[in-house]
Amino acid sequence: MDWRLGARSGARSGALAVTLAGALAVTLAGGGRARAEDAHLRLTASLTAERRDNNQNNSADDDDYSVSYNRLSFSGALLGVRVNGRVDSMGFLDRPDALYRTEPARLERLNLQRGVGGWLLEAGDIYQQLGRGQLLSLRKVDELGLDVALRGGRVGYSSSSQVAAAFAGVANVVNLDSVSQRFVEDRLDLIAGGQYGVRGALGEVGLMYVALRPEEQQYPGLPLPDATSAGGLYLDAPALTEFAALYVELDAQQRRALERLAEGYAAYASLDLQGDETSLLLEGLWLEDFEQRGSLNTALRSRFNYGLGPTLERIDQEVAELYNVRGGRARVQRDLLDGDLSLHANGLYRLNLAGRPMEMSQYHAYGGAELSYAEGRSRVAASGGHRLDEQGAAVVRRWTHAEGDWVQALGASYALHVTTQLQRIQVLSDAPFLRGSTIVGVERAGLGSLSGEWGVDTQNPAARNMFYAGILSWDISQALLVRGVVGSQRGGIKCVAGVCRDFPSFSGFRLQVIGRFDL
Numbered sequence: 227m228d229w230r231l232g233a234r235s236g237a238r239s240g241a242l243a244v245t246l247a248g249a250l251a252v253t254l255a256g257g258g259r260a261r262a263e264d265a266h267l268r269l270t271a272s273l274t275a276e277r278r279d280n281n282q283n284n285s286a287d288d289d290d291y292s293v294s295y296n297r298l299s300f301s302g303a304l305l306g307v308r309v310n311g312r313v314d315s316m317g318f319l320d321r322p323d324a325l326y327r328t329e330p331a332r333l334e335r336l337n338l339q340r341g342v343g344g345w346l347l348e349a350g351d352i353y354q355q356l357g358r359g360q361l362l363s364l365r366k367v368d369e370l371g372l373d374v375a376l377r378g379g380r381v382g383y384s385s386s387s388q389v390a391a392a393f394a395g396v397a398n399v400v401n402l403d404s405v406s407q408r409f410v411e412d413r414l415d416l417i418a419g420g421q422y423g424v425r426g427a428l429g430e431v432g433l434m435y436v437a438l439r440p441e442e443q444q445y446p447g448l449p450l451p452d453a454t455s456a457g458g459l460y461l462d463a464p465a466l467t468e469f470a471a472l473y474v475e476l477d478a479q480q481r482r483a484l485e486r487l488a489e490g491y492a493a494y495a496s497l498d499l500q501g502d503e504t505s506l507l508l509e510g511l512w513l514e515d516f517e518q519r520g521s522l523n524t525a526l527r528s529r530f531n532y533g534l535g536p537t538l539e540r541i542d543q544e545v546a547e548l549y550n551v552r553g554g555r556a557r558v559q560r561d562l563l564d565g566d567l568s569l570h571a572n573g574l575y576r577l578n579l580a581g582r583p584m585e586m587s588q589y590h591a592y593g594g595a596e597l598s599y600a601e602g603r604s605r606v607a608a609s610g611g612h613r614l615d616e617q618g619a620a621v622v623r624r625w626t627h628a629e630g631d632w633v634q635a636l637g638a639s640y641a642l643h644v645t646t647q648l649q650r651i652q653v654l655s656d657a658p659f660l661r662g663s664t665i666v667g668v669e670r671a672g673l674g675s676l677s678g679e680w681g682v683d684t685q686n687p688a689a690r691n692m693f694y695a696g697i698l699s700w701d702i703s704q705a706l707l708v709r710g711v712v713g714s715q716r717g718g719i720k721c722v723a724g725v726c727r728d729f730p731s732f733s734g735f736r737l738q739v740i741g742r743f744d745l
Contacts, residue, residue, distance in 0.1 A: 267302035267745040274738045281714065281733040282690035288730045291326070292319040293407055299335075302745075311336040311350075316402050327409040334400050335375065346382040351375040354393055356421060356434040357460050357475045360492045360535030362518065364397070364417075370720065370727045371405035374398070374530065376417055387425055389432070394418035396441075397532070403525040405727055413521035413530065414441040429463030429472075438532065442521035445484055454481045454518060458492075471498040479516060490516035490549075494536055507557040511538050511576075517549045526727070537724035538574055539590065542647075545724045546586055546615065547578035553588070566598045572611070586622065589614045594629070603635040624652045641669045643677075651685075659685040661718055667697070674700040674708075681716035683731075690714065690731065709738040 275294045295316040302309050312335040317328045337350040354376050356362040366373045378395015397415040416439040423432025438454040456479030463472045477492040493512040499505065518533030537545050538555040553576035560569045571593035578586045592611020599605070613625035629647040636642055648662035660682050667677025681693035695713030702708060717731035 265302070265304045267300060269741075269743045269745065270297075270299040271741045271743075272297045272299075272738065273740075274736065276734060276736045278732065278734040281717075281731040283717065283731050284686070284689050285730075287322045289322065291321050293317070293326070295402065295404070295407075306340060308339040309337070310339075314400070314402050316407070325408045329402060329409070332401060334373075334402070344383050344385045346380075346384070348380040348382070349378075351377050351398055352380050352393065352395070354380065356419065356436060357458060357477075358473070358494055358535050360475065360477055360494060360513075360516070360518075360533050361434055361456055361458050362417070362419065362436045362532055363534040364532065365534075367722050367725055369722050370725055371403055372725065372727075373400040374532070378417075385425075389423045389425065389430065390421065392420040397520060397530065399523070399530070405729055406525050408525055410523065410525045413523075415439065415520035415530065415532075416441075417532070423460075428466055429461065431461045432459075434458045434460065434477075436518075438518060438520060440520045440529075448485055450482060450485045452481075452483045454479060456480075456490075456518065469500050471500075472496070477516065479518075481517075488515065490514060492516040492535070496536075503561045505559045507555075507559075509536065509538055509555045511536060511551055511553055513549055513551045515550060531725075534723065534725060538576060539724070540572075540592065540611075541723050542721055543590070543613070544719060544721050544726055546576075546588060548724060550579050550582070552577050552580055568596045570594055585617065587616045589616075590625075592627070600635050604633055604641075606630075606632045620654075622654055624658070626650045636668075639671050641671075643667050643669050643675070648682075659683075661685065661716065663693075663716060665697070672701060674698070679713070679715065681714075683716045683718050685718065690733075693731065695732075705742045707740040709736075709740070711736040 273294070273296045275292075277292045278289065280289045293316065295314065297312055297314050299312045300310070311333065313331055314334045315329055315331050317330075318326050335351045337348065337352060340347045352364075352375055353366070354362060354364045364374050364376050375398050376393060376395045377398035378393065380391060380393035382391040383389065395417060397413060397417055399410050399413065401410050401412065403410050417436065419434070419436030421432060421434045423430045435457045437456075440452055443452050456477060458475055458477035460475045461472065466472045472495075474495045475493065479490045481488045481490065491512075491514045493510070495510045497508045499507075516533070518531065520530040520532055522528070523530050531548065537548075538553055539545055553574065555572065555574040557570060557572045561567070562569070572591065574588070574590040576588040578588060590611060590613040592609060594607065594609025596607040597605065608628075608630045610628035611626075613623075613627075614621060615623040615625070627647070627649045630645065632642075632644045634642040644664070644666050646662070646664040648660065650658055650660055652658035661684070663679060663681040665677050665679045667675045669675040675697075676699075677697040679693070679695040679697060681695075682691060683693070684691050693714040693716045695711055695715050698708070698710040700708040711732075712735040714733040715731065717729035719726050720729055721727075
C-alpha cells in the first residue's frame with residue numbers, strides 16, 4: 227500500500243489514520259520508561275541490478291530490459307517500542323510495457339510493538355495467522371514473491387493460563403512484485419478477528435474468529451455487500467502424553483455473495499508419536515466449500531487467498547484443489563547409527579472435488595534417507611517418489627520426482643556441494659516432459675561459493691529447454707555480501723505449501739549487493 231503523500235480515497239485515508247493513531251498509542255504506552263541507551267537501529271540494504279535479454283519463452287513482454295530494485299529494511303528500539311519497516315524502490319530501462327512501473331520510494335512495511343506485562347500492542351503492518359492457517363494466514367512467502375500483511379492494529383495478551391488477541395485493519399500487499407517485476411494494485415480488503423484460549427498442563431484449547439469484506443465487490447451498490455464470517459475451535463496438546471502430541475481444528479464459515487448465502491466447513495488433525503528412534507506422524511484434512519478469498523491480485527490475475535492451511539503434500543508439489551478436499555497422510559521416520567542416519571517414508575491420499583463432476587483421486591508415495599558423516603561436516607540426502615492423479619478409471623497425470631543434496635568436506639574450510647531435483651510428468655496421453663535443476667559448487671567457510679547450474683524444462687518444445695548459469699556468492703565481510711548470476715535459469719510452475727506461481731525463465735545477468743549496518 228502506498229504511504230506517500232498525495233490524494234487518497236476515503237477508505238485509504240481512514241486506514242492510514244487508524245494505523246497512525248495506533249502507532250501513537252503504542253509509542254505513548256512505552257514513553258518515559260526506557261533509558262536512552264536502550265535505543266538502537268539496524269539497517270539492511272539489498273540492491274539488485276539485472277539485465278534481461280531474450281529468454282526464448284515465446285513471449286516478448288519479459289525480454290530485453292534492465293531493472294534495479296532496492297529494499298531498505300530497518301529495525302530498532304526507542305523508549306521501549308520496537309520498530310520494523312521496509313522501503314522499496316524499483317526502476318526500469320527499456321521496459322516492455324506500462325505494467326513495469328518505476329517507483330522511486332515506497333514505504334511497504336512499518337510495524338511498531340510495545341510489550342507491557344503480559345500485553346503486546348502492535349500497530350502498522352502485522353503478519354497474522356489463526357490456527358494452522360485455514361481461517362487466516364497473512365504472511366510472507368519469499369520464494370514466491372508473495373507478501374501480504376494486515377495494516378491496522380492488534381492487541382494480544384498471554385499468560386500461563388490463557389491467551390487472547392484481537393486485530394483489525396485492511397490487507398496490505400507488497401506492491402512491487404519481485405517475480406513478475408510488475409506493479410500490484412492495492413486492495414483494501416477489510417479484515418478483523420480475534421482468538422481466545424485457555425492453557426492447561428496438556429496444552430491449549432480455544433476459539434478463533436475472522437470477518438472479511440473485500441473492497442472489490444462483484445456487483446457494487448447492493449444493500450448487502452459480499453462478505454465472509456468464519457469461526458473455529460482448536461485443541462493444541464504438544465504434551466498429550468510423554469510420547470504423543472495432538473492438534474485438532476474445526477472451522478465453519480458463512481459467505482455472502484450477490485446477497486446469497488453459502489456455507490463452508492473445514493477440519494484438520496495431526497497426531498505426532500515420538501519414540502527413542504522411531505516417529506510417526508498422522509494427518510487428516512477435510513475442506514468442504516471452504517474459502518477465504520478477497521479482491522483480485524493483479525499480478526496473479528486471481529483473487530487473494532487469505533486462508534493457507536495444510537495441504538498434506540510435499541512443500542514443492544502442485545495441488546489440484548484448495549477448497550474442496552478430504553484425505554490423509556502418514557509419515558514414519560527411523561533414526562539409526564546414533565542419529566547419523568535417518569530414513570523416512572510417506573503415503574498420501576487426497577480426494578479433490580468429492581461428489582462433483584471433476585472429482586479426482588490423488589495418490590502419492592515418497593521417501594528418502596539422510597546420512598551425516600565425517601563428524602557432521604559432510605552429509606548426503608536423497609529422496610524420491612511417484613504421484614498418480616485419477617478421474618474415475620482414467621489417469622490424468624503421472625508424476626515421478628527425485629531429489630538429492632550432498633555436502634562433502636574438503637579439508638577444514640572447503641566443501642563440495644551438489645543439489646539436484648528432477649521431475650518427470652505425463653498429462654493424460656501426452657508425451658512426458660522433464661523439468662529440474664542441478665547445482666554443483668565449491669564453498670569456503672566464511673568466504674562464499676562458486677557454482678554452476680544446469681536446468682531442463684521440456685514441457686514446451688518450441689521454447690528454450692536447456693538452461694546454464696554461473697552463480698557467485700561472496701561474503702566480503704559480516705556486513706557486506708555480494709551475489710551474482712550470469713546465464714539462463716528455468717522458470718515454470720513453482721510451488722510452496724500449496725501456493726503456486728508461474729515464473730518467467732531468466733536470461734542475462736543479475737548482481738545483488740547486501741549491506742548490514744548497526745547505528
